[in-house]
Amino acid sequence: MELEELSANPLHRIKWKPPKTTETVDPRIVVNPRQAQELLTAVTYIGRRGRGRRLTALFACMYYAALRPAEAIALRKGDCDLPEMGWGRLLIDVSRPEVNTQWTDTGDAHEERGLKHRGRDDVRPVPIPPTLVTILRDHIAEFGLGPNGRLFQSERGGVVASTAYTEVWQEARKLAFTPAQVASPLAKRPYDLRHAAVSLWLNAGVPAPEVAERAGHSVDVLLRVYAKCIDGHQEIANRRIDDALAA
Template sequence: MKYAIRRRILRTNPLPKGKDSTAATKTTNAVDERALLNPEQAAAILDWIRRRPRGGKRLHAFFATLYRCGPRPEETVAMLIHTATPEVGKQWTDTGEIREQRDMKGRAEGGTRTVPRHRALTRILRQHIADEQLQPGDLLLQGETGGILAGAVIRRAWRSARKAVLSPHVFDSPTGRRVYDTRNTRLTKWLNDGIPPAQVAGWAGNSVAVLLSSYARCISGQLRDLKQRILARGDLPDLPETG
């Protein structure tokens, strides 16, 4: 509007006061703690997906990886997590494919990262490899035709599982509404388990600053332990009594 006024296209700014276009829009990347899954909810959803008649075991391996390791969904479909393949649409890729292969978010070209893997997930993935008869060089988590697991299939299966196992009022709530909430749940659990933020950030592929700004409101349950540590150390040594 100011530009239009300078060019004599407009005489005055028609926007209401306080609607200055130069004002920065306030946004937040903080994770909503209401979206996090508790262990019982996560277990029920994963079990329902596992028993799904069409592609259930394959999708179970995908969601179990998200929940146990906390990678991003686009990294998970590109396991072994050396590259990420975000779904961006054919018109935006150089190859005409729906997904475009990229290096991991926030990492240098060819960069990798190590994440912890629970032994329960090891059993799931080993069984998945045997069932699918996968060979070295194959995608670990494939779609029905052997290609990239489609985002639409992932989201549809997740929504169906939530609707099947959650009560109606929980289903309508933010709890686990997005597939990405499985990652947020895992990262929050690591932080609440007392794992240092620098280590969690390394596993998550985030900076410490981004991690804390995103998950600070979700960290809880450590106050009593922290108070005990402060009291146990004390501030000053005991002084001798004077007569």
């Protein structure tokens, strides 16, 4: 069309329209803190030769720091401030999404990229609670570091594949949950830990701009995506309507 080699855009003749998708997070997938802790504990019992223990800290980063899986996989020791006491901090500047090898420049399944929805050189600081600081310090002490100081690596020193941590996660759900919960959408995917983290922060009263900064969202997207996961707002609205009707 830009070269004026077509007289009209042929796509305008197509009657099909893409189906509407749901942008909001389903509150049924969100685990509470007790359930999250039970899942992390269950992970440590999965597999031989410490397979689950090797991935526990990876899942913990998704829950306690709301990292995307690709961001957690790319985490390096130099990105972490892990004091002996108190809160620490992660500096997130790269991710390693897993894609088809034909779409990467290197031919590898993981390619280092910038943060989602941000410039290539942007950095996102994420404060982390003492619980996660301890988990990461223990992980480094037990499993060491991978190439370039990466915190998480496979048993052979490679990048952790999504199939590997997903298999462990599914087994951990069976161990931590009741049969009814296993059949439900509750924490169906490891990514749902990130949703649980953001929902927890919002329900704890952390201001939306601060939550958005830590999670790597815009405030508009944050409130739209997590609108259904914020507890208590319906009750507040009901009280206000009751007051208005009684006035």
